[in-house]
Amino acid sequence: DAGVIQSPRHEVTEMGQEVTLRCKLISGHNSLFWYRQTMMRGLELLIYFNNNVPIDDSGMPEDRFSAKMPNASFSTLKIQPSEPRDSAVYFCASSFAGPLGNIQYFGAGTRLSVL
Amino acid sequence: GDSVTQMEGPVTLSEEAFLTINCTYTATGYPSLFWYVQYPGEGLQLLLKATKADDKGSNKGFEATYRKETTSFHLEKGSVQVSDSAVYFCALRENRDDKIIFGKGTRLHILP
Numbered sequence: 001d002a003g004v005i006q007s008p009r010h011e012v013t014e015m016g017q018e019v020t021l022r023c024k025l026i027s028g029h030n031s032l033f034w035y036r037q038t039m040m041r042g043l044e045l046l047i048y049f050n051n052n053v054p055i056d057d058s059g060m061p062e063d064r065f066s067a068k069m070p071n072a073s074f075s076t077l078k079i080q081p082s083e084p085r086d087s088a089v090y091f092c093a094s095s096f097a098g099p100l101g102n103i104q105y106f107g108a109g110t111r112l113s114v115l
Numbered sequence: 116g117d118s119v120t121q122m123e124g125p126v127t128l129s130e131e132a133f134l135t136i137n138c139t140y141t142a143t144g145y146p147s148l149f150w151y152v153q154y155p156g157e158g159l160q161l162l163l164k165a166t167k168a169d170d171k172g173s174n175k176g177f178e179a180t181y182r183k184e185t186t187s188f189h190l191e192k193g194s195v196q197v198s199d200s201a202v203y204f205c206a207l208r209e210n211r212d213d214k215i216i217f218g219k220g221t222r223l224h225i226l227p
Binding site (some may be wrong): 004031033042043047048050055056091093095099101103104105106107108109 | 147149156157158159160161164204208211214215216219220
């Protein structure tokens with residue numbers, strides 16, 4: 001399996017622009033997590049889904065952020081409009097939610113720079 | 116709520132030194148415990164895990180023992196290598212939940 005695939009790996013945009021980050025889950029996994037990592041705040045959970053349903057979005061910073069799972073293998077995280085303070089590395093991770101599962105497998109991340 | 120506390124970094128050691136990274140947790144139930152490692156430019160990956168008290172997780176020469184009495188899961192390695200330089204995250208997952216609670220991470224530098 002190719003693992004969790006994130007795109008793009010790097011994104012540079014200007015303040016006010018819309019940014020869309022993409023994530024492909026590992027085949028057979030049914031949970032999807034979006035994280036943000038910065039030097040100041042460390043690793044923060046933004047939102048997670050189970051079987052395509054958002055379970056906990058309490059970490060989403062504000063209404064500018066939205067996440068979707070249009071199907072069982074794909075997710076997007078959208079920021080509109082983007083701001084310089086959104087600059088961070090964004091990771092998605094997938095897992096199989098079950099009694100023997102729950103190990104999260106991370107993608108390589110998207111490094112976002114908002115100028 | 117549940118939380119994980121791990122020692123502040125960075126930790127700098129010479130090659131072949133003994134490593135300990137302390138981790139303690141607070142949880143209401145009986146969580147599973149994890150150590151994840153993040154190499155430069157990569158996402159986190161599971162290093163080892165333990166699912167119940169007194170379990171010892173081990174991988175790549177690293178070990179950690181689930182100590183319920185002290186609510187700890189300290190990471191140890193007898194002889195570190197330059198290639199072990201990375202950020203190490205202690206984490207827990209309550210059995211009733213899917214999400215993992217991560218510590219803030221400890222950056223490890225190994226000098227040749």
